[in-house]
Amino acid sequence: MTLLSDLPLRDDLRGQVPYGAPQLHVPVALNVNENTHPIPEPVAVDIVRALAQAVQTVNRYPDREFTELRERLAGYLGHGLTANNIWAGNGSNEVLQQVLQAFGGPGRSLLGFVPTYSMYSILASGTGTEWVAGDRDADYRLSPDTAVAWVTRTNPDLVFLCSPNNPTGTPLSLDTIAAVYEASTGIVVVDEAYAEFGPVGTPSALSLLPGRERLLVSRTMSKAFAFAGARVGYLAADPAVTDALRLVRLPYHLSALTQAAANAALAHTDEMLAMVDDIRGQRDRLVQELTRLGYAPHESGSNFVLFGGVADPHATFEALLAEGILIRDIGIPGHLRVTAGTRAETTAFVEALERLGRATGAEAE
Template sequence: MTGLPVRPELVGEVPYGAPQLDVPYLLNVNENPYPPSDAVAAEIATAVAAAVKTMNRYPERDAVALRADLAAYLGHGLTADQVWAANGSNEVMLHVLMAFGGPGRSVLSFAPTYSMYPEYARDTHTAWVTFPRRDDFTIDPVAAVDAIHDRQPDVIFVASPNNPTGTAVPSETLRAIATAATGVVVVDEAYHEFARTGTPSALGLLPEFPRLAITRTMSKAFAFAGGRVGYLAASREFVDALRVVRLPYHLSAITQTVARVALAHADELLAAVDRLRANRDDLAAWLADSGLQVADSDANFVLFGRFADRQAVWQALLDEGVLIRVVGPEGWLRVSAGTDEEMAAFKAALDQVLKTEEGRLQ
């Protein structure tokens, strides 16, 4: 970008993105490894063929039918006008900061957390502020409330389960944060479907807090990462604010059509969630038995460590055809829960690495 009048804060920046490599075992971006069945794929193809016949016209601008389907999936008495949809929860979050952030405003989150949050802040000229989590990656509710009172953020992002740690945030802590906030609060539940039994959704708090929103995605549990659909539930007024900043026709007719078919087959597409939960818990126990530190996870991944040189461990696993993620606090690595075959390959590769110099722990 030399010589171009790029915004100063973008000079030297590189595009966000985890490595996309052609290796046998892809366990780095928390995808659902189970694709749709042939029957669902055939129904999607039929729906797309019908939608193509109207491609000369713009799509339904506000995706009302899709939002109604999403509201029905979420339950909690939600209606279409209380739900927003966009190209992944990434675009939903960007809409939130376009509407409620901006110059002279700030967004607060609890670190370590999702690595895209500061990029949303940068791109909208919103000041990025973090407050540390405890050593076990939980949020201290008293300290969090003090931080909110002290810093007065316009927007608060709380990931639950958190990425990259997998930590779920108790309802009492979320209620304390929402009560203390003078701006808007967004609870990012991208991984909620993978939460352990008894972990409540923040959707139940919506009637109490008109400035609260909950975001979800179809990328993970629905095995719909390639579909790029994320969504938000909030008050009608909150959703209307996002409609102001969205680009016209931001969700293509194909995206809306395919997402609606996927939602119609939610039971089938979500059937693999229990298997992934079981493999996550088995993986966490195996890692702990191997002498590693493991963060409690309610997501479809596990954060583990701590390594003296995590990059060397990552590379050694990659050399064995296993791709995981270098992310989170120094010394830690993250691996996605996968199929039985993928988990066996990861365990075998890591077991070998732990016997080498590269696998040395802190």
């Protein structure tokens, strides 16, 4: 049987491993930060109706410019944005990959601040872009001084800022974003995949876009819109950026079915986002319960909680899995991560963890 090592693979890809989280069929899956709430039935009916109409036209290529979707996304984001400011793809990962295809590549570098979303380094590798791992401050925060010091030291062509950060949930201030932009001469991307789960009134990096043509703000419909299976991500930026991304996108990259489903969902924005308050409540409940059990949860502005004080993360992960509860071991010593699910899912997790006994590990630094 032919092995991967037998193929003429690119040298810089040898030894790499693909991104992946366990895909197991369990009663309570809280490992990949999905929105575990189902789409409201009236909304689902409208989406199915839109898909049925789109199917009748799939003998033709879809709208290459996905015009209606860009208009709807601009309307959702506000901040004076128009369709010319919007780009979309099959999940925010594809959008970020297109950014690296346009602005990264051999001889160019991408700065991120670890621990952060693991796909950043994988996307960098796949596009031949050098990955530079910067350090964070205590408790996984990122101050303007620390971020700027790394930008000044490494002079990257791109900087990816995760806000709030995945996998730690740590909020990121607009001051840090603005400071990074001023210190950099390249592209600065703020990944706001979990922005809707922050406290009400939390400012978005979208407010920083005017006058900053190298600033890009990435979003997704996977989380707050419960649309992970539909694969719709997008970004807002200066119109010149969207022109650059047209140079690297594949023809007709958003199918007619994807566009129809996303447009139908955005027509029901209020209903789709009605579950966000409940998810915030379950996240805060996780923080309280984990604290009660002796663990050390970190501040989170997302739909998940990273918690320390876990003596043996692998053993705890396996013990919970044995009870049908799947969370995430992300490789940070003494830590595990759990998604805020429905009330019933959160209860099942807390009760199972309590049966394992109170935390005995050292608290997170």
